[in-house]
Amino acid sequence: MTTPGLARQDAYDVAAMATADDLVSMLKAVNAERERPDAGVVWWLHVADQPDGELIVGVRGAHGVALWSEPSRSFRPEDGANVDHVDYFTWLGHHYTQPPRTEVPVEHVYQAVAEFVRTKARPNCIRWVEVPSPTAPTA
Template identity: 35%
Template sequence: MTDDLLRHAWLHVDQLPAHFDLVAALREVKFDIPSVWVIATGSTDFTSGEHAELGVGVNGDIGALDWIAGEQRLVPLVGTNAGWKTYYLAGLDETPVPPHAEVPIEVAYQALAEFLTTRARPTCIEWQEAEQE
């Protein structure tokens, strides 16, 4: 089941199987390239004000995070990458990751775990506006 789920670039928290531990699943997989997933909450209508997304990237001991809700895109205040990076959606399609999105992998896992529990923007880190492409 883990491999099947991780082949999907976009997941919705309501569609994850009961008792499925996404953080544990990501910890188990060995990634050859920087990979990222988008996990949504709220409405499945992307244009709805009730729709929000947490982007979570894995690149060895580096993670990546961004939060998108409406027109707002946020990255961690303590993010370390100075420029744009290329990650791959579910390890497949190139996608740009904004400056300051990269954090230690454990911070990314902590933020994901909080998001999966609260279905809200993680508060374990501080956020700032993301740079526009």
């Protein structure tokens, strides 16, 4: 299955997208076509002239990953459900294991993508919490 007008790739600049319809349709199609039910597919969504943040999303059946990344910090969903690392791969087959507490219901991923395309800002439909820096001192 292919989605007209949108080539499949690892990252998308959403700056010129008027709506998220083609992008969400492509994510849904890839989700339905996955060959491994235990592994997902991940993408990076950004706005070319706004390098301050990007939305990282993936699909894996009924679940999907959502992360917000900025140059000096990252955010995950407050209600991320996965307790272990989960395998995700790019469209080109590169392995990107996703950390615990980053998966939400896949419908939330589709909503976040639509909001990001519409607003070009971090989606508010997901409640985000900052991921502690691996180099931050522990108490």
